[in-house]
Amino acid sequence: xxxxxxxxxxxxxxxxxxxxxxxxxxxxxxxxxxxxxxxxxxxxxxxxxxxxxxxxxxxxxxxxxxxxxxxxxxxxxxxxxxxxxxxxxxxxxxxxxxxxxxxxxxxxxxxxxxxxxxxxxxxxxxxxxxxxxxxxxxxxxxxxxxxxxxxxxxxxxxxxxxxxxxxxxxxxxxxxxxxxxxxxxxxxxxxxxxxxxxxx
Numbered sequence: 062x063x064x065x066x067x068x069x070x071x072x073x074x075x076x077x078x079x080x081x082x083x084x085x086x087x088x089x090x091x092x093x094x095x096x097x098x099x100x101x102x103x104x105x106x107x108x109x110x111x112x113x114x115x116x117x118x119x120x121x122x123x124x125x126x127x128x129x130x131x132x133x134x135x136x137x138x139x140x141x142x143x144x145x146x147x148x149x150x151x152x153x154x155x156x157x158x159x160x161x162x163x164x165x166x167x168x169x170x171x172x173x174x175x176x177x178x179x180x181x182x183x184x185x186x187x188x189x190x191x192x193x194x195x196x197x198x199x200x201x202x203x204x205x206x207x208x209x210x211x212x213x214x215x216x217x218x219x220x221x222x223x224x225x226x227x228x229x230x231x232x233x234x235x236x237x238x239x240x241x242x243x244x245x246x247x248x249x250x251x252x253x254x255x256x257x258x259x260x261x
Contacts, residue, residue, distance in 0.1 A: 068118030
C-alpha cells in the first residue's frame with residue numbers, strides 16, 4: 062500500500078514542487094499519475110522511495126514483501142550484461158542462486174529481451190534498457206512498485222507488454238504507482254491523479 066496525506070514537497074531552495082497532495086494506491090491497484098513536464102511526477106517517485114523528504118504531510122509505503130523502483134535513468138550497470146543486471150540484485154536480496162537464475166530467465170522472456178541477455182547494457186537501445194529496468198524491478202514479485210515514465214522510450218507493442226506485466230503484478234496483489242505524460246495510460250488504471258486531483 063502507498064498512501065500520501067497532505068504531502069508538500071519542495072526543492073532545496075524552497076520552491077514548492079507540489080502541495081497538500083493526497084494519493085493512495087491500494088493492494089491490487091494500478092494507479093496512474095499524469096501531469097505536464099515539471100509538475101513533480103519524478104519528485105513524487107522520490108518521495109515514495111524515501112529519497113526526497115516532504116516538508117509537510119505523511120507518507121506510508123507498506124510493502125508486505127519488497128518494494129521495487131523504476132526511475133527514468135534506469136540505474137543499470139553498463140559493465141554488466143542484461144541478465145547480470147537482473148540476477149545480481151536478486152542474489153543481493155538473498156534469493157538463492159538457482160531461483161534467481163530461474164526468475165531472471167522468466168523475466169527476460171516475458172519482456173522479450175531474452176535474445177539480448179548476454180549483451181552489455183551499453184550495447185542495447187534505450188527502449189531495451191527500459192524493458193530491462195522494469196524486468197529487473199518485478200522479477201521477484203514485489204508487493205509495491207513505483208515506476209517513473211516506464212514506457213516513455215517504447216514503441217506501441219512493447220508499451221503494451223510492459224503495461225500488461227505491471228497489471229499482472231497488481232492482479233497478484235501488488236500496489237503499482239506509475240507516473241507518465243501519456244494520459245491514455247489512465248484509461249485502464251484503477252485510479253488516476255492529475256497533480257493531486259483523483260479520478261477514481
